[in-house]
Structures are given as C-alpha cells and as structure tokens.
Amino acid sequence: MGCHGRRLIAVLTTLSFLFLMVGPVWAADPEIDRVLRSSAGKDWITNGGDLTNQRYSTLKTIDISNVNQLKGAWMTRLKGSGLGGKYSFEASPLVKDGIMYVITGNDDVFALNAKTGEILWEYWSGIDQKISTVCCGWVNRGLAMGEGKLFFGQLDANVVALDMKTGKVVWKTAIEKWENGYTITSAPLYYDGIVYSGLSGGEFGVRGRLTALDAKSGEVMWRWYTLPGASEFGSNTWPAGTDHAMRGGATIWNTPALDPDLGLVYFVAGNCGPDYDGSMREGDNLFCASMVALKAKTGEYVWHFQQVHHDIWDYDAASPVVLFDTVIDGKPRKGIAEAGRTGWVYILDRTNGKPLIGIEERPVPQEPRQKTAKTQPIPIGDATVPQCAELLHGYEKAGCIFDTFWETPVLMQPSGIGGTNWSPMPYSPDTGYFYVPGTVRTSAFTRFGDTFKQGLRYTGGSQSAPIGSPMSGTFTAIDGKTNKIVWQHKTPYRIGGGGGSTVTAGGLVFRGEPDGNFLALDARTGKELWRFQTGFGADAPPVVYEVDGEQYVAIATGGNQLQGSAYGDAVWAFSLKGQLSPLWPPPPPQTVAGPTGPIAAGVDAIKIGANNVEYSFAPARVRIKAGTTLTFTNVGDLPHSATSMERGKWDTGVLVKGGTATITFAQPGNYYYICLPHPWQYGQVIVE
Numbered sequence: 001m002g003c004h005g006r007r008l009i010a011v012l013t014t015l016s017f018l019f020l021m022v023g024p025v026w027a028a029d030p031e032i033d034r035v036l037r038s039s040a041g042k043d044w045i046t047n048g049g050d051l052t053n054q055r056y057s058t059l060k061t062i063d064i065s066n067v068n069q070l071k072g073a074w075m076t077r078l079k080g081s082g083l084g085g086k087y088s089f090e091a092s093p094l095v096k097d098g099i100m101y102v103i104t105g106n107d108d109v110f111a112l113n114a115k116t117g118e119i120l121w122e123y124w125s126g127i128d129q130k131i132s133t134v135c136c137g138w139v140n141r142g143l144a145m146g147e148g149k150l151f152f153g154q155l156d157a158n159v160v161a162l163d164m165k166t167g168k169v170v171w172k173t174a175i176e177k178w179e180n181g182y183t184i185t186s187a188p189l190y191y192d193g194i195v196y197s198g199l200s201g202g203e204f205g206v207r208g209r210l211t212a213l214d215a216k217s218g219e220v221m222w223r224w225y226t227l228p229g230a231s232e233f234g235s236n237t238w239p240a241g242t243d244h245a246m247r248g249g250a251t252i253w254n255t256p257a258l259d260p261d262l263g264l265v266y267f268v269a270g271n272c273g274p275d276y277d278g279s280m281r282e283g284d285n286l287f288c289a290s291m292v293a294l295k296a297k298t299g300e301y302v303w304h305f306q307q308v309h310h311d312i313w314d315y316d317a318a319s320p321v322v323l324f325d326t327v328i329d330g331k332p333r334k335g336i337a338e339a340g341r342t343g344w345v346y347i348l349d350r351t352n353g354k355p356l357i358g359i360e361e362r363p364v365p366q367e368p369r370q371k372t373a374k375t376q377p378i379p380i381g382d383a384t385v386p387q388c389a390e391l392l393h394g395y396e397k398a399g400c401i402f403d404t405f406w407e408t409p410v411l412m413q414p415s416g417i418g419g420t421n422w423s424p425m426p427y428s429p430d431t432g433y434f435y436v437p438g439t440v441r442t443s444a445f446t447r448f449g450d451t452f453k454q455g456l457r458y459t460g461g462s463q464s465a466p467i468g469s470p471m472s473g474t475f476t477a478i479d480g481k482t483n484k485i486v487w488q489h490k491t492p493y494r495i496g497g498g499g500g501s502t503v504t505a506g507g508l509v510f511r512g513e514p515d516g517n518f519l520a521l522d523a524r525t526g527k528e529l530w531r532f533q534t535g536f537g538a539d540a541p542p543v544v545y546e547v548d549g550e551q552y553v554a555i556a557t558g559g560n561q562l563q564g565s566a567y568g569d570a571v572w573a574f575s576l577k578g579q580l581s582p583l584w585p586p587p588p589p590q591t592v593a594g595p596t597g598p599i600a601a602g603v604d605a606i607k608i609g610a611n612n613v614e615y616s617f618a619p620a621r622v623r624i625k626a627g628t629t630l631t632f633t634n635v636g637d638l639p640h641s642a643t644s645m646e647r648g649k650w651d652t653g654v655l656v657k658g659g660t661a662t663i664t665f666a667q668p669g670n671y672y673y674i675c676l677p678h679p680w681q682y683g684q685v686i687v688e
C-alpha cells in the first residue's frame with residue numbers, strides 16, 4: 001500500500017476513534033459533559049469547577065472595581081450536620097439551575113435554593129459514628145453530578161448516588177471496608193458515564209487505587225491500583241519477595257482531572273506507608289507521591305511522574321492536579337501542575353508526563369537505615385514555603401528538605417503536612433498564574449518502627465510540631481511559564497490544608513482563612529480588596545455562580561479539625577445586592593504548636609500512646625475540678641512520661657508499657673505537659 005493510502009487509513013481510524021470518544025450521540029449526559037469541558041460560568045457543577053480543576057469562573061460582574069460592595073446574600077446553617085471538633089468542612093458546593101448541593105463532614109447532603117439559601121431536601125448519611133480509621137478529621141471534599149444524580153464517597157468507603165431532585169439513594173457501592181483502614185474523603189469526578197473515585201487511608205497500611213464506576217448502576221468498571229502487584233509494572237521499586245507494597249499507602253485524597261481530547265484521566269497518589277519508616281521498603285516505592293495518567297475509558301496506564309522517591313516524610317501529593325494550556329518558547333503546550341507538600345509546584349507536559357519547565361534529579365542526604373533514595377526531583381523555580389528548619393531548644397539537629405532521620409528527632413521544614421496539603425491550587429488563564437496555599441510549620445521527624453495490624457494506624461514514626469514552635473502560612477502567585485513567585489503574602493495561619501481559593505474573570509481571587517475571614521484579592525497584584533468575617537472557620541474552597549442574572553460567591557464555613565479553626569455548619573453566599581453584615585470573629589486558630597483538639601470534661605484517665613498513635617496523650621486536653629486525681633496509663637510500646645512543662649511542678653516519671661501513675665491537681669491553673677523522652681508530645685490540663 002502506498003504512503004498516502006496508509007495515511008488516509010490512519011486519519012480515518014483516528015477520526016472514527018475520536019468520534020467514538022467524544023461523540024455526543026452516545027454520551028450518557030451530553031449537557032453535563034459539554035459544561036464540564038469549558039470553564040465554569042453560570043453553574044459550578046464539579047468540585048474543581050470543570051474537568052481541569054482550575055477553579056476558574058468566567059463570571060465577571062463582580063470585579064476589582066466593585067468587590068468592596070460585596071455583602072452576604074444569605075447564610076444557612078445545616079441543622080448541626082458536621083458540627084463539632086472532629087469534623088472539617090472542606091467541600092465546594094455545586095450549583096446547577098439555581099439549586100446548590102453541599103456535603104458536610106458527616107457525609108450528609110443538602111440541596112438549597114442558591115438564591116435564598118432555603119433548604120429544599122436533606123440526605124442524612126447515617127454513617128457509623130464509631131469509624132475508627134479516619135486519618136485527619138471527619139471530612140468530605142465534595143460531590144460530582146451527572147445523569148440527574150449526585151455522586152460522593154463516604155467515610156465508610158461507600159460511593160453513593162442520590163437523585164438530584166429528591167435526595168433519595170439511587171445506588172450505593174462499597175469500594176472497601178472502613179474496618180480495614182479504608183475511607184473516602186475526595187470528591188469524585190463524573191464524565192461521560194463514569195464516576196471516578198479515590199480512596200483514602202494511607203496512614204493505615206492500605207493499598208491505594210482509583211476506582212471507575214458506571215454512573216448508571218454503580219457497578220465497578222475497573223480499578224487501577226497505585227501499588228503494583230507482584231510482577232506488575234513498578235513492582236521492582238519494592239523489595240522483591242515481600243508484600244510491603246500491598247500496604248504501602250499511595251492513596252488518593254483529591255479529585256482527578258480529565259482531558260477529553262487526549263482521553264486521559266489524571267490524579268495524584270499520596271504518601272508511602274508506613275509514613276516515616278522506610279527501612280523495610282527499599283526502592284523508589286511507586287506510585288507513592290506520584291502524578292499518574294490513565295486512559296479514561298479503560299484505566300490503562302499511560303505515564304507517571306514521582307515527586308518524591310521513597311517517601312519517609314509524609315510528603316503526600318494531596319492537592320488536586322490542574323490542567324492548563326500555555327505557550328512556552330513560542331510553542332503551545334498542554335500542561336499539568338500540582339502543588340506538593342514539599343512546597344514546590346510540579347509542572348509537566350500532560351501528553352507525556354515530562355517536565356515542562358525543568359525538574360532536576362539531584363543528590364540528597366543519605367541514611368542507610370532508612371534506605372533513602374540517592375536523588376530527588378527538584379523543580380526549577382521557587383518554593384512557596386521555607387525548606388529549612390531552625391534549631392529549637394531541646395533538639396539536637398535541624399535540617400532542610402529531604403534531610404534524614406532515625407530515632408533521634410530531626411527538625412525539618414516543610415513539615416509533613418506541607419507546603420500544600422489537600423487545599424486546591426486555582427489557575428487563571430487570564431494571568432497565567434497558579435494560586436498556591438502554603439503551610440509553614442516545623443516537623444520533628446522521628447522513626448520508631450511499627451507492626452502492621454489491619455485497621456490500625458501504621459505510620460512507623462512521628463512528625464509532630466515541637467511545642468511552642470511557630471506556625472503560619474503563605475499565599476503565593478506562581479507564574480505558570482517560569483514556576484517563579486510573582487507575589488506572595490505571608491498569612492497568619494497555616495492555609496496549605498484549609499484556606500481554599502478560586503479565581504474569576506473579574507480579576508479576583510477569593511479565599512477563606514481559618515480565622516473566619518473571607519477575602520478577595522486582585523489576581524494580578526495580590527492586593528487585598530475586600531474582607532468579610534463569616535463567624536466560622538472559612539477553610540473550604542469557595543465557588544462562583546449565577547442565578548437570574550445575579551452573580552454569587554459561596555463558601556462553606558464549618559472549620560477544620562487539622563487547622564483547629566472554629567467549627568460550624570454554615571454556608572454563606574455573597575452578592576453585590578447582599579444585605580447581610582459580618583458576624584463576630586470566632587476564636588482564632590493556634591499560631592504556636594501545642595496540644596490541640598476538643599477539651600474533654602469529666603475525665604479522670606489519660607492514655608499515652610493509645611489507638612496506635614505512639615506519641616500522643618488521649619484526650620490531649622482535659623478540664624477538671626481542683627482536687628481531681630488523673631490516672632496516666634502508658635498503652636503504647638515505648639517508655640513515656642507526662643511531665644509538667646514547668647520543671648519540677650509535677651511528673652509521672654517515665655512509664656514503661658502498661659505502667660500507670662496518678663497525679664492530684666489541687667491548685668487551679670492551666671498546665672501544659674510533655675513527654676520527657678519525646679518533647680514534641682504534649683497535653684494540657686485545665687484545673688478549675
């Protein structure tokens with residue numbers, strides 16, 4: 001056959017293939033697919049705004065000239081759902097045809113009139129309140145929609161479809177069992193008849209995967225494991241003849257993105273397990289901390305890029321991947337980017353997974369016992385957070401990113417919670433900038449080993465912040481063409497894991513703060529143009545929509561367990577015609593590390609090292625009456641103490657496994673205490 005003939009056949013084959021892939025004739029919901037393929041406008045129908053996760057709205061009635069007139073249009077409380085210290089409210093509400101759908105940290109779903117805030121229907125998940133395998137707060141990052149249904153994952157590892165009109169369950173599919181360490185926290189993605197769902201649980205010795213479900217029936221179409229089975233591609237990055245890969249984590253904490261033209265679905269996989277102990281898992285440990293591209297229809301592997309080899313720092317890839325088109329050296333390029341816990345943005349060519357701007361493999365410090373990787377990928381460009389820690393009193397060593405540790409704690413930045421944690425990174429095609437939320441915090445990394453028990457924590461070490469060490473954040477515009485900082489704000493609180501943002505064609509970045517403030521910035525310059533106190537921790541990513549020609553900006557304000565921000569159960573919507581004024585500020589989150597969590601009252605027993613969290617006091621904070629005797633029991637594996645930070649005031653002495661000591665608190669006061677062998681392990685006793 002002649003050259004032309006072959007080319008003609010090739011062209012025809014390509015055309016028919018493209019037609020099969022995007023042909024609206026066979027699409028299950030062509031209307032939703034069409035809206036998903038372009039930037040968000042009137043409606044906000046998927047977690048990331050559209051298939052790219054750019055969180056970019058084309059609406060521009062609210063712009064840099066008038067945003068200072070923005071006021072509350074309505075505020076609705078969601079009947080106490082997800083209200084309390086164990087919850088985080090991290091969902092982006094979805095909006096379609098004047099109705100808003102929002103899911104809380106208890107996996108309860110509410111439909112609201114998007115113009116008035118009136119509740120139209122409710123779905124109460126009834127999830128087991130005894131789920132013990134939640135990593136980091138009871139949380140749900142949002143919904144997907146298509147074919148008249150809403151889709152979401154629950155903490156009990158079920159994926160559920162509800163009828164959008166009524167809130168009634170259409171189908172429910174168990175992906176896994178929570179008792180085995182599996183939960184779902186990510187928002188799924190719907191496109192062309194398929195629901196893509198991640199699975200969480202990387203701290204519990206699980207095997208991560210992306211699951212594709214038939215949107216109609218809930219049937220599992222395919223699974224792609226983020227940890228290779230024996231003899232599968234990538235299995236040579238784990239020690240041969242062991243099953244460490246089968247509990248190596250690499251779970252998916254956030255929504256995939258999808259390029260319908262390339263026919264690829266993209267996502268990132270999180271940290272390796274056990275988190276801080278690499279001693280038994282020699283090798284790069286694919287696909288931990290990696291960006292992955294699969295064929296969207298079949299789940300067939302296409303490419304991957306590992307951000308952190310042989311991760312021992314909990315350097316998760318947890319923020320959603322973002323697809324964007326750009327021009328570099330005069331050539332149009334198809335990009336993909338993700339903000340890592342390392343503080344870098346990783347920018348790749350999404351057709352092949354190769355760096356777009358440049359990422360160099362460079363030698364890093366070595367610790368033979370941890371089987372550290374010889375090199376790590378270092379992106380060309382700027383980090384958004386500091387990457388070296390300062391030495392603090394009571395510690396022997398401080399290091400920089402990728403420094404090593406064993407059993408003596410080593411201080412490092414970024415911490416194991418970032419850099420950028422789950423918070424999304426918006427991209428504006430107008431400015432060409434990424435907007436990167438960052439957390440500035442020190443981790444005291446230490447390895448102590450762990451024995452795997454199904455359904456229990458399996459982290460092999462600790463990365464607590466030393467008590468008294470400062471914690472703050474950054475909000476940074478990064479140029480997508482250079483990966484360099486354009487402007488940066490230092491923020492009073494950590495916002496890499498709470499402090500979502502969204503960007504608009506009106507030239508605005510909207511973002512929340514854990515102290516309850518909701519801000520609008522000039523997307524080009526970073527200048528703050530508006531600020532509104534919502535009264536609750538404003539840690540969720542906002543959304544932008546339009547009803548009856550009026551533009552709204554909405555944000556779920558319900559606080560965040562990891563941030564320690566004020567909890568709530570509210571959704572706020574703002575518009576230029578709004579009438580509602582700000583609320584009183586809630587208690588601000590901590591800016592210095594110390595004991596966190598709810599204050600338990602009526603307690604007379606404190607367990608040390610409970611729930612397989614070796615370096616912990618549970619409850620960490622108690623309120624007691626003067627004269628109460630507290631019993632401290634070491635249920636961990638290592639020797640621990642409870643020692644007043646005011647030296648000599650009171651001390652249990654070092655307790656071996658099973659050991660118990662009692663302390664009577666006669667004098668009212670506020671007592672902080674630490675474990676003497678592990679000074680980053682802390683608790684608080686308030687005596688009244």
Ligand SMILES: [Cu+2]
Pocket residue numbers: 615639640641675676677678681
């Ligand atoms: Cu201890």
